[in-house]
Amino acid sequence: MLCIETKDLRKKYASTVAVDGVDLQIESGQVFGFLGPNGAGKSTVIKLLTTLISPSNGKISVLGIDSAKHPLEIRKKIGVVLQQPSYEPTLSAEKSLEKYGMMWNIDKKTRKKRTEELLSAFGLEEIRKKKMDDLSIGQRRRVQVAREFMHDMDLLFLDEPTVGLDPAARRKLLDFLREQVKNSGLTIFYTTHVLSEAEYLCDNIAIINNGKIMAVDSPSELKNRFGHEKTIKIHISTVSEELKSKLSTIPECQIKLEPEPTVIINSTKSEIVLMNILKILNETDTKINDLSAIPTNLEEIFLKVVGDSN
Amino acid sequence: MIQINPIIRLVNRNLTISINPGFIIWQILFPLIYIFVAGFAYTALIDSVPFGGKNLDYPAFLASGMIGFNIMNSTLISGIIIWNDRRHGMFEQIMSGPFTRTHYILSNIVTIGIIGLFSAALITAVGYPVFFDSVEFNIVTIPLIIFGSVVGAILFGSIASIISVKLRSSEGFNVIINTVFLFCAFASTAFYPVQGAPQPLATIFYLNPLSYLVDIIRAGIFGQVTDFVITEMLVLVALAAILFVIATKLLTKLDF
Numbered sequence: 345m346l347c348i349e350t351k352d353l354r355k356k357y358a359s360t361v362a363v364d365g366v367d368l369q370i371e372s373g374q375v376f377g378f379l380g381p382n383g384a385g386k387s388t389v390i391k392l393l394t395t396l397i398s399p400s401n402g403k404i405s406v407l408g409i410d411s412a413k414h415p416l417e418i419r420k421k422i423g424v425v426l427q428q429p430s431y432e433p434t435l436s437a438e439k440s441l442e443k444y445g446m447m448w449n450i451d452k453k454t455r456k457k458r459t460e461e462l463l464s465a466f467g468l469e470e471i472r473k474k475k476m477d478d479l480s481i482g483q484r485r486r487v488q489v490a491r492e493f494m495h496d497m498d499l500l501f502l503d504e505p506t507v508g509l510d511p512a513a514r515r516k517l518l519d520f521l522r523e524q525v526k527n528s529g530l531t532i533f534y535t536t537h538v539l540s541e542a543e544y545l546c547d548n549i550a551i552i553n554n555g556k557i558m559a560v561d562s563p564s565e566l567k568n569r570f571g572h573e574k575t576i577k578i579h580i581s582t583v584s585e586e587l588k589s590k591l592s593t594i595p596e597c598q599i600k601l602e603p604e605p606t607v608i609i610n611s612t613k614s615e616i617v618l619m620n621i622l623k624i625l626n627e628t629d630t631k632i633n634d635l636s637a638i639p640t641n642l643e644e645i646f647l648k649v650v651g652d653s654n
Numbered sequence: 655m656i657q658i659n660p661i662i663r664l665v666n667r668n669l670t671i672s673i674n675p676g677f678i679i680w681q682i683l684f685p686l687i688y689i690f691v692a693g694f695a696y697t698a699l700i701d702s703v704p705f706g707g708k709n710l711d712y713p714a715f716l717a718s719g720m721i722g723f724n725i726m727n728s729t730l731i732s733g734i735i736i737w738n739d740r741r742h743g744m745f746e747q748i749m750s751g752p753f754t755r756t757h758y759i760l761s762n763i764v765t766i767g768i769i770g771l772f773s774a775a776l777i778t779a780v781g782y783p784v785f786f787d788s789v790e791f792n793i794v795t796i797p798l799i800i801f802g803s804v805v806g807a808i809l810f811g812s813i814a815s816i817i818s819v820k821l822r823s824s825e826g827f828n829v830i831i832n833t834v835f836l837f838c839a840f841a842s843t844a845f846y847p848v849q850g851a852p853q854p855l856a857t858i859f860y861l862n863p864l865s866y867l868v869d870i871i872r873a874g875i876f877g878q879v880t881d882f883v884i885t886e887m888l889v890l891v892a893l894a895a896i897l898f899v900i901a902t903k904l905l906t907k908l909d910f
């Protein structure tokens with residue numbers, strides 16, 4: 345089933361077009377990453393999809409429900425962690441979770457159980473009695489994300505949930521999210537500026553810039569499509585003159601002598617180039633010490649896609 | 655059809671976040687001290703106050719005025735809730751959850767209604783020994799007190815809401831809301847009888863909705879429902895309705 349579907353979605357503010365004709369089709373049961381530079385329109389899309397604001401144009405269907413007709417029905421089935429902090433300053437961390445569960449009409453027993461589980465899953469036990477006002481920014485963020493799991497939902501929006509989290513807490517959260525998707529079939533709509541995070545977590549990724557979708561695909565497909573050059577390094581024992589002259593016929597490769605003799609391939613067709621070079625190495629009796637491929641990372645793709653569209 | 659359940663859940667939250675020791679002290683201790691200290695100290699200056707067909711002694715007059723004052727004060731809560739919700743991102747959070755703006759607005763009204771009634775009951779209980787002599791609780795007067803408390807709570811709650819929607823900075827909010835409420839408190843018939851006031855002040859008294867609220871509640875307590883009080887009830891309802899509509903419009907239009 346399509347979890348989120350938008351057609352020609354647009355949102356205009358007085359002087360800016362924040363979202364400019366976005367078409368999305370997102371299947372259930374996955375983590376969908378939504379990447380883009382500052383001001384690209386990520387948070388605006390989330391506000392549109394969560395029915396917080398209404399579009400200037402276009403259609404939105406979330407969990408099969410038309411957002412223009414039944415926004416409340418959508419909101420009952422989703423969870424939202426917005427980009428900006430949200431908390432009750434006078435409540436303790438524990439009470440915040442508890443009261444939030446109450447607001448979602450979760451019965452008392454379940455509330456108690458979930459509060460304990462979440463305090464532990466998010467490493468909040470030590471600060472459970474502390475007032476939200478007295479917590480650090482990262483601690484507060486953790487409570488904000490944890491709180492959303494007090495209620496059941498089919499779809500969760502997370503707008504940069506890991507901002508302010510330390511590396512351990514960040515990893516813990518990512519693993520927790522993965523677990524949730526695996527166990528409960530939850531769908532997560534996830535934005536972040538940390539691309540390694542998106543790579544670790546997301547099944548599919550959309551890149552948005554200036555309110556327009558630039559690319560949508562799985563991380564590996566994106567790499568195939570946009571990973572223009574792949575780098576392969578072959579560490580060899582010695583470099584003979586014969587090898588040098590033979591390799592000079594292949595323009596996609598270069599030889600480095602320092603710190604150790606290495607042949608570096610930089611090509612869009614690096615696999616084919618590699619075959620040719622292995623042949624030459626064989627012919628010249630050159631011993632291979634080590635061979636490594638440097639994967640294209642999402643960051644490079646992001647920079648390329650965004651750079652091209654600008 | 656508006657569902658009741660989400661409103662009750664929001665009211666539950668509102669009460670949890672607003673009731674704290676500071677608020678309770680302000681709500682109970684201050685009026686108590688004022689009724690007993692000021693009430694008896696000023697008796698030397700103000701002998702008795704004519705009200706309807708009765709003559710009230712000043713402590714009785716003051717204690718009954720205090721009820722209206724306390725209702726007004728307690729509605730500050732609604733402004734503070736809205737203002738805090740916006741400042742701390744809870745307004746967006748609630749609006750992206752299983753609630754509508756109507757739920758949010760109605761839950762605020764119910765919250766101030768509850769706090770208003772509670773504080774009215776409290777001061778009535780506390781003030782009872784003071785106005786024991788002249789009190790006339792009956793089938794007309796008790797509903798009148800409740801009516802006044804609820805309409806008054808809606809009226810001042812709307813004023814507090816309007817101010818909280820219009821102001822973003824914390825200083826601005828506090829200064830404006832305290833000025834407005836302090837003016838309402840002292841330029842009213844809550845603490846001082848209009849009969850003794852010079853003409854311009856007496857006019858100002860009746861430009862102030864708190865005077866209407868206080869008169870209605872006093873009429874309830876002392877069983878003096880005159881034609882003038884009935885006019886005041888109409889004015890209070892009309893004013894509360896207008897301000898409530900404005901507050902609702904502003905809240906509905908609030909952008910994210």
Ligand SMILES: Nc1ncnc2c1ncn2[C@@H]1O[C@H](COP(=O)(O)OP(=O)(O)OP(=O)(O)O)[C@@H](O)[C@H]1O
Binds near residue numbers: 357362382383384385
């Ligand atoms: N309420 C608003 N009024 C006017 N313009 C707005 C409003 N909200 C967003 N914008 C504009 O819309 C554009 C998209 O903003 P949005 O917050 O969606 O970006 P984003 O992709 O979430 O960026 P970031 O990574 O910084 O969070 C920006 O140019 C922003 O200035």
Ligand SMILES: [Mg+2]
Binds near residue numbers: 387503
């Ligand atoms: Mg954003």
